[in-house]
Amino acid sequence: MSDALADTPSPVEVDCLIVGAGPVGLFAVFELGLLDIKAHLVDILPKVGGQCAELYPEKPIYDIPGFPSVSGQGLVDNLMQQIEPFGATFHLGQQVDAIEVLGTAEKPLFRVVTDAGTVFMAKTIAIAAGGGSFQPKRPPVPGIEGFEGSSVFYSVRRMDAFRDRDVMIVGGGDSALDWTLSLAPIARSLTLMHRRDEFRAAPHSVEQMRALVAEGKVNLVFGQITGLEGAAPALAGVTCRGLDNQPFTVPCDRLLPFFGLTMKLGPIAGWGLNLHENLIAVDTEKFETSVPGIFAIGDINWYPGKLKLILSGFHEAALFAQKAHRYVYPDKRLTFQYTTSSSSLQKKLGVS
Structure with a gap:
């Protein structure tokens, strides 16, 4: 047994x-x-x-x-x-x-x-x-395994785990947009990043997301993840490369990468x-x-x-x-x- x-x-x-x-x-x-x-x-x-x-x-x-x-x-x-x-x-x-x-x-x-x-x-x-x-596709980021289950999650089991947190969501499909809309009201801050300004999610969800961006309730950025900051398992931020190939950092303590399955x-x-x-x-x-x-x-x-x-x-x-x-x-x-x-x-x- x-x-x-x-x-x-x-x-x-x-x-x-x-x-x-x-x-x-x-x-x-x-x-x-x-x-x-x-x-x-x-x-x-x-x-x-x-x-x-x-x-x-x-x-x-x-x-x-x-x-x-x-x-x-x-x-x-x-x-x-x-x-x-x-x-x-x-x-x-x-x-x-x-x-x-x-x-x-x-x-x-x-x-x-x-x-x-x-x-x-x-x-x-x-x-x-x-x-x-x-099984979720893991982003090709060195050392991400040490943050998984504590700061990095591939699904949302309990919304309260993201309440009053600085959340970063990565992706452009339905999962990324759905959780952006659901977590924005309870997160301290929420950043959505996608590799381009075109989304695969339902058009209505994209419209709702852009409305939240216009109201300043969601920060929308474009680029790709390059690394994680902080001492595992505590995440402090995500380093990224923008569309102009320039590096930037998004401070956050919760990361939800939706890279497909x-x-x-x-x-x-x-x-x-x-x-x-x-x-x-x-x-x-x-x-x-x-x-x-x-x-x-x-x-x-x-x-x-x-x-x-x-x-x-x-x-x-x-x-x-x-x-x-x-x-x-x-x-x-x-x-x-x-x-x-x-x-x-x-x-x-x-x-x-």
């Missing part, structure tokens, strides 16, 4: 724990819900949608059946509406750190702990984590599952891993002929749910039904 599994609070009992709240994880909620299986979802991001919402929310997707074109965020919004009748519970901004197998191959049971201290007792697990967990397998690599080139090997009947009761669906899995498409993940979610039902309800016979012809299924969906 790992240290991460010791001295933890009472667990949340769940039928199925879905690791990953991207499109495939969300659709799995729908397929499980049709079978009366309640799902909880854990995702390292602070919002649902996975890559679609974080990396390409406005990018059109053309291969989703029934949608000639749909944006990444539009697909996520539709999926959230589709699963609303099933009351899924989301645990966002958390990463699964450890899994302990307690049950048997015939009757699986898993104790799962996240880095936020949440504990689950799950009958089944579905890993729908895309290519793995999102990369995908890494992360703790999943240590969960005792058979891997194939950093992906989780599964069968093609039910998409079960080498550990009975743990499934992998979407881009995180591998099998011969695998295509990394969202629509393939939807297919995998439907088949995995059938096997999950046998684990969750071992004494209950499962009869396949079409949603178009079953009155009981339509009732679950709120269709009169």
